[in-house]
Amino acid sequence: MTMAFWRTIERVPGHATDTRDWKVDLTDCWTQVERYLPETSKYAERIDCPWPGGEHCPRHVVRHAGGSVRAVCSDPGRLCETLDINSDDIRIRELDRRRLFADIATALGLVAPAAFARGAALLHIGDHAIAAGRSFPVFAALTSPRAPLGRADVLDLDRRNLPFVLLVTSLGAIDPDVPALLAARRGRVLTWAECLHFALAPRKGFVAAVPLVDLFAPEIAALADASDVVQRPVMTLPANARWSDLRFAFREEAVLNVSYLGQAPARLEPDQIGMRDERNGKPNRQWRLLLVCAALGGALPRSFPISTIRGRRPSRDVVAILGEFERGYDRQRQILAAALRAQFGIDDDPFTAEDDCYAARFLVDASALRQGRADQRDRNFAEDD
DSSP: OOHHHHHHHHHSGGGEEEHHHHHHHHGGGHHHHGGGSOEEEEEOSEEOOSSSOOTTOSEEEEEOTTSOEEEEEOSTTOOSOOEEEOHHHHEEEEOOHHHHHHHHHHHTTEEOOSSOOSSOSEEEEEEEEEETTEEEEEEEEOOBTTBOBOHHHHTTOOOTTSOEEEEESOGGGBOTTHHHHHHTTTEEEEEHHHHEEEOOTTOOSEEESSOHHHHTHHHHHHHSOTTOOOOOOSSOOOTTOOGGGEEEEEEETTEEEEEETTSOOEEEOGGGGTOBOTTTSSBOHHHHHHHHHHHTTSEEESSSSOOOBTTBOOOHHHHHHHGGGOTTHHHHHHHHHHHHHHHHTOOSOSEEEOSSEEEESSEEEOHHHHHHHHHHHHHHHHHHO
């Protein structure tokens, strides 16, 4: 459960306080949340006294010549116990909103914007795609009951006349009339805790609390045409299926065999998984990017310009092919990940970030493609003889 994390974010003014204060409420989930609370170069000068304290509380941090650190009550009556602490206890940690929202976007299958607005009370954290050209925006707020989100804050949401979702720390962190106002504009308010669980070790970040097709069912239904059927996964997989259970094997450039734990493979073509360009009938950019991933042994570049992928510099031919994706690459990779989630019904990100690449969590086999090209070269040489 993530409830304690969101309550603590509500409690801490400015989302920055000392390590000891963060841990008061987050001891049980510290290993999961520490990644979102990086240390700064600042240290606390005061430590809160137990409530109600005295007139001259809180305790002041005193550094001694030998390197020891104590928090001493300033009240003449010394009402509060002196604490022996260390420098790590009083190091200020500040919430890393960029990392937090990036992990949330991954868990909720969102195509995230290029950058998150800094300091904004309300921001757009991504779009959830349900089909080619059809998506809805998701907004987020980290406000608290001390300064709740009001009508004025939500009036100018760039919702593009689409259904949308607003995620908040708790219903107490928004004015009571905001949910009704948003509902009249096709919006829905959800809390972070009902949408997200912490990922189980050794994974980091979050996972969706329920399948995304259920979590976003009202928005998906609102976007679907009357004749549409809400898209279901192309394969029926167990609820506990993982990407590592799947094997992707390209038999041809427009034919992909996908098997689960060695079972008979499903033969898939681009149109079956929503990856055919309706304008020309050819595989779209997501299919081609998946093909490149297979050619690279299950990896995609981390960023451009490309130096290495899995510690090796790719050939000039591969670099030239990847050049097609350089413009808007991050968004294209996110769209591919979102499409794979939707098509196979696995909410986890199908790729994991490594030092110099994004590695596919599923097994990839492009040997048939390589053999086919070698056979074609042999035929070409034979014809020349």
